[in-house]
Amino acid sequence: MITVDPGRIAAAAMLLCAYAGMCAAIVRSVRARVKTPAAGGDWLVAYASQTGTGEYLAEQTAATLRAAGLAASSASIDTLGADVLGSGCRILFIASTYGEGDAPDSAARFASRLAASDASLAELHYAVLALGDSTYANYCGFGRWLDDTLQARGAQPLFARIDVDRGVGVDAWQHQLSHLAGTSDAPDWSAPIFQPWRIDSRQLLNRGSAGAPVYLISLAPADGPLPPWEAGDLVQVSPPSDPGQPREYSIASVPGDGRLELLVRLHLHDDGSRGAASGWLCEGADNGGTVALRVRQHSRFRLGANAGRPLILIGNGTGIAGLRAHLRARVAAGEKRNWLLFGERNAATDNFFGAEIGRWHRDGLIEQADFAFSRDGAGPRYVQDAVTLRASQIRAWVELGAAIYVCGSLQGMAAGVNAALGAAIGAGQLDALAADGRYQRDVY
Numbered sequence: 001m002i003t004v005d006p007g008r009i010a011a012a013a014m015l016l017c018a019y020a021g022m023c024a025a026i027v028r029s030v031r032a033r034v035k036t037p038a039a040g041g042d043w044l045v046a047y048a049s050q051t052g053t054g055e056y057l058a059e060q061t062a063a064t065l066r067a068a069g070l071a072a073s074s075a076s077i078d079t080l081g082a083d084v085l086g087s088g089c090r091i092l093f094i095a096s097t098y099g100e101g102d103a104p105d106s107a108a109r110f111a112s113r114l115a116a117s118d119a120s121l122a123e124l125h126y127a128v129l130a131l132g133d134s135t136y137a138n139y140c141g142f143g144r145w146l147d148d149t150l151q152a153r154g155a156q157p158l159f160a161r162i163d164v165d166r167g168v169g170v171d172a173w174q175h176q177l178s179h180l181a182g183t184s185d186a187p188d189w190s191a192p193i194f195q196p197w198r199i200d201s202r203q204l205l206n207r208g209s210a211g212a213p214v215y216l217i218s219l220a221p222a223d224g225p226l227p228p229w230e231a232g233d234l235v236q237v238s239p240p241s242d243p244g245q246p247r248e249y250s251i252a253s254v255p256g257d258g259r260l261e262l263l264v265r266l267h268l269h270d271d272g273s274r275g276a277a278s279g280w281l282c283e284g285a286d287n288g289g290t291v292a293l294r295v296r297q298h299s300r301f302r303l304g305a306n307a308g309r310p311l312i313l314i315g316n317g318t319g320i321a322g323l324r325a326h327l328r329a330r331v332a333a334g335e336k337r338n339w340l341l342f343g344e345r346n347a348a349t350d351n352f353f354g355a356e357i358g359r360w361h362r363d364g365l366i367e368q369a370d371f372a373f374s375r376d377g378a379g380p381r382y383v384q385d386a387v388t389l390r391a392s393q394i395r396a397w398v399e400l401g402a403a404i405y406v407c408g409s410l411q412g413m414a415a416g417v418n419a420a421l422g423a424a425i426g427a428g429q430l431d432a433l434a435a436d437g438r439y440q441r442d443v444y
Contacts, residue, residue, distance in 0.1 A: 043072040046080060047094040048107035048142065051234065051248065051442070052298045054096040054131055057170065060189045061092055061129075061177060068181030078106045078435060082113065085155070088123040092158075093146060096131040099410050101141025105434060105441055106300065111142070114149055121153040128161040129173045139163070166245055194238050194246075194292040196222040199285050200259065209349040210375060213266045214318060215282045216252070216352075218259045222290050226255055231325035232301035232405075232442070235262065238292040239276040247277035248296070250322035250407065250442060254329050260295075263321035263352065301442040303329070306403035309438070310337035312394065314417055316383050317344060319408025320352050322442050326405060327357075331365045338365070339397065341390070343372040343383030343413070368393075383408075384416035391424035398425050403438040414443040 043065050047058035058074040065072035077093070085091070098104040103111040128150075130143020140163045147161040158180065162172050174189065201218040220226070231254055236246040253261035266282040267275030274283065285291055301322065303311075311330065313323040320342055330338050340357065344350035351371070360366045370390060372380040380386040387394065398404075406417055421439075422430045433439035 042070050043090050043092065044084075045072060045074040045092045045094065046077045047074060048077045048096055048104045048110070049094070049300065050096050050098045050104040050106070052296065052300065053167075054094045054104075055299065056191075057129065057131075057173075057189075058094045061094065061173075064174070064177050064189075065181055070181060076106050077110045080110060085114075085121050085124050085150075085153075086119055090125045090158075092127050092129070093143075094129045094131065095140075095143035095146050097133075097136075097138070097140055097142040099414075099443075100136060101138025101145075103142045103145075105439075107142065109431060109435060111146075114146075117153075119153065121150060121155040124150065124155040125158055126150055126155050127158040127176065129170075130161055130163045132163065132165060134165045139165070168244075191296075192294050194236075194294050196290040197260070197293040198222045199281075199287055199289055199291060202282070202287060205263075205352050206349045210345055211265070211350065212268055213282065214350075214352065215264050215266070217262045217264055217281055219262070219291065219293065220259055226258070226260065227295050229255060229260075229295045229297075230302050231329040232298050232303065232322060233325075234296045234298045235260070236294050236296055237277050237281065239280045240292075241280070242276040243292070245276075246294075247275075248444075250319070250325070251295070252321035252324050254325055254332065256332055257328065261321075263318045263324075265318050298442065301405065301407075301440055303403075305437060307333070308335070310339070310397055310400055310402035311335070312339045312341070312397055312402050312404045314341045314383060314387065314404065314406045315408040316342065316413045317408050318352075319406075319413075319443070322407040323405065324353055324356075327360065327366065331360060336365055337367055337402075339368040339370075339402075340366060341370045341372075341383055341386045343374065343380075343386065345373060345375045347371065347373045347376055382416060383413060384420040387417055387420035387424060391420075394421070394424045398429070398433070403440070404433065406439075406441040406443065408443060410443045414441060 045058045045062045047054040049055040062072040062074040096104050128143050128147045130140035132140035132143065143161065143163065151157065159176050162169060164170055197219045199217060200220055203216045204213055205216055206214045229251060233251050234248045235251055236248050238246045249262045249264060251260060252263050253259060264278050264281050267278040281291065303326065311326065313326060315323045323340065327338060327340065357366065357369055361369045370386045372383045372386045374381045380389050404421065406414065430439060
């Protein structure tokens with residue numbers, strides 16, 4: 001007869017329970033990790049990008065790490081799970097600054113969550129590449145804030161923050177990456193080279209305006225075919241008087257037009273001198289002369305997944321350039337659920353592309369067009385006032401799945417439109433649209 005010791009049975013049961021609990025904990029841990037972008041590798045490169053430069057550098061950073069045999073992935077900072085910072089990850093942050101020291105749109109929710117949290121981040125190893133422009137008072141403001149906040153929560157920097165002034169200083173980041181990766185065999189980070197483009201035509205659009213002159217400039221490659229681009233993309237122009245500091249402009253046309261068009265306002269300094277790039281494009285270069293230019297993707301302002309949605313386009317001034325490209329692409333694709341809200345000074349002199357927009361509206365290719373001319377004294381004064389006036393209709397369009405794209409001046413317009421949209425549909429709903437990619441801005 002076999003006798004069974006009750007104590008041994010209890011001990012075995014306890015051991016089995018402990019083992020099952022350990023397995024369950026491991027499963028929960030794995031499931032938690034796979035919800036974060038960092039699960040794909042040893043390193044996560046998180047970017048906060050407004051016009052695409054940060055995203056480009058993040059991709060190059062991840063490629064450099066992978067070339068050294070490390071598992072690395074890149075992701076927009078707005079996709080990071082709430083727990084990723086405390087999960088013991090190694091994260092390289094590439095942080096652009098928007099406006100006067102603010103976080104880019106894609107990082108706003110992340111910054112709010114981080115600011116509101118007091119959780120320890122002692123397990124986080126990180127580094128920050130801060131992108132900025134030293135002509136602004138709060139140079140690299142978001143990157144500096146991010147670095148200070150992470151350190152205040154106990155995160156451990158892999159090396160000191162690197163500040164980049166309009167592209168100058170990226171080589172220091174590459175140098176640090178070579179140490180992390182243990183190799184100097186890094187991919188080529190060089191951006192597409194500037195190519196010579198020919199100015200085919202230049203047309204003054206606002207003769208007699210109270211504002212500075214605005215020109216529609218048509219360009220073509222000096223040699224070879226047009227390169228590919230999409231509505232929402234940008235060009236960088238390298239002016240001959242300041243070739244190390246290229247200027248960016250929204251493209252106002254689509255490849256199907258057979259030309260690349262820019263809408264450029266001549267910048268006048270207080271001493272009467274012209275802006276290096278705008279002066280060259282608007283006055284300095286002769287028709288038939290060449291301009292050093294390259295096309296750059298602006299993925300956050302492309303339509304992408306919003307291509308089949310109703311589209312609300314809001315802007316002012318030369319911001320109509322990027323909106324016009326979207327309208328031309330939509331018209332070519334047969335998408336008619338388009339609504340433009342545009343603001344400028346005077347209808348008589350500053351209604352850029354007004355005849356074209358009016359024709360599209362009459363033909364049913366734009367469902368609605370609203371204008372605000374601040375100097376005319378009739379109707380809404382600014383484009384944000386037009387948004388407020390049409391609040392109920394905007395709510396209805398959003399409920400039908402519309403996306404909202406804003407292009408134009410950072411000062412005044414961008415904040416005013418953002419506030420008006422928040423009042424129209426609710427600040428929480430506007431944040432949700434941004435998180436879903438249905439609220440995009442290209443402001444400068």
